[in-house]
Amino acid sequence: MSRVKVIAGNWKMNKTPSEAAEFLSELRESVKDIKNDIIAAVPFVCIPAAVQAVSGSNIKIAAQNMHWKDKGAYTGEISGGMLKDLGIEYVIIGHSERREYFAETDETVNLKAHAAFEYGITPIICVGESLSQRDAGITAEHIRIQVKGALVGLSAEQVSSLIIAYEPIWAIGTGRTATPEQAEEVCSLIRETVRELYSEAVSEAVRIQYGGSVTAETSSVLFSMPDIDGGLVGGASLKVKDFTIIAGYKK
Numbered sequence: 359m360s361r362v363k364v365i366a367g368n369w370k371m372n373k374t375p376s377e378a379a380e381f382l383s384e385l386r387e388s389v390k391d392i393k394n395d396i397i398a399a400v401p402f403v404c405i406p407a408a409v410q411a412v413s414g415s416n417i418k419i420a421a422q423n424m425h426w427k428d429k430g431a432y433t434g435e436i437s438g439g440m441l442k443d444l445g446i447e448y449v450i451i452g453h454s455e456r457r458e459y460f461a462e463t464d465e466t467v468n469l470k471a472h473a474a475f476e477y478g479i480t481p482i483i484c485v486g487e488s489l490s491q492r493d494a495g496i497t498a499e500h501i502r503i504q505v506k507g508a509l510v511g512l513s514a515e516q517v518s519s520l521i522i523a524y525e526p527i528w529a530i531g532t533g534r535t536a537t538p539e540q541a542e543e544v545c546s547l548i549r550e551t552v553r554e555l556y557s558e559a560v561s562e563a564v565r566i567q568y569g570g571s572v573t574a575e576t577s578s579v580l581f582s583m584p585d586i587d588g589g590l591v592g593g594a595s596l597k598v599k600d601f602t603i604i605a606g607y608k609k
């Protein structure tokens with residue numbers, strides 16, 4: 359089993375296109391010797407500048423969302439075809455902020471995952487429980503439902519290539535990182551769910567990230583857990599120094 363670690367920065371609604379270009383020019387120098395997969399998920403309007411700024415480097419650019427239709431009367435939406443045309447290789451789907459504030463459901467997450475693959479874009483599918491779900495003891499059940507819902511109809515090959523990000527909602531932006539044991543427990547459950555739905559081989563291939571207040575101090579012990587293949591990093595991805603330390607994880 360040799361999954362390459364994948365560290366993605368989720369910039370959320372931060373940085374203008376000029377700030378993105380400047381930041382990424384600095385970051386590409388800083389991470390150039392790192393062998394892990396490195397992704398920056400930038401706001402839509404930053405994509406052209408970001409793609410240009412990382413050209414020829416080891417950083418890939420992701421979008422933070424997409425619509426599942428090719429085109430049409432969906433004011434304010436962005437399609438997979440538009441993203442592909444700009445050079446996008448990854449897309450975050452079903453982030454808890456989108457589920458909470460923009461009414462995304464397991465069904466729309468699944469539609470978006472299918473649409474991403476149609477354009478050759480790799481989805482980073484987010485799942486995670488709220489604090490009340492954790493306190494009620496229904497974390498495992500909730501995660502299984504989200505994972506199953508997201509993967510409906512995807513092929514074994516597709517699931518082997520995608521990324522699932524486990525992000526407990528209570529850990530996002532709160533400074534309250536899950537303990538490595540808490541994160542490992544759920545990431546291992548996600549892998550087991552993929553094994554049940556597909557096969558041992560698919561579950562060993564799929565990469566599972568942890569996200570939620572990952573910092574330069576907490577990342578290495580989290581990423582050393584057997585079922586955690588890297589991280590989805592919010593706040594700490596906005597600082598070159600911190601993100602470089604996090605992305606540079608070595609065993």
Ligand code: PGA
Binds near residue numbers: 530572591593
């Ligand atoms: P955070 O965000 O690292 O700032 O907690 C993570 C995320 O929402 O992807």
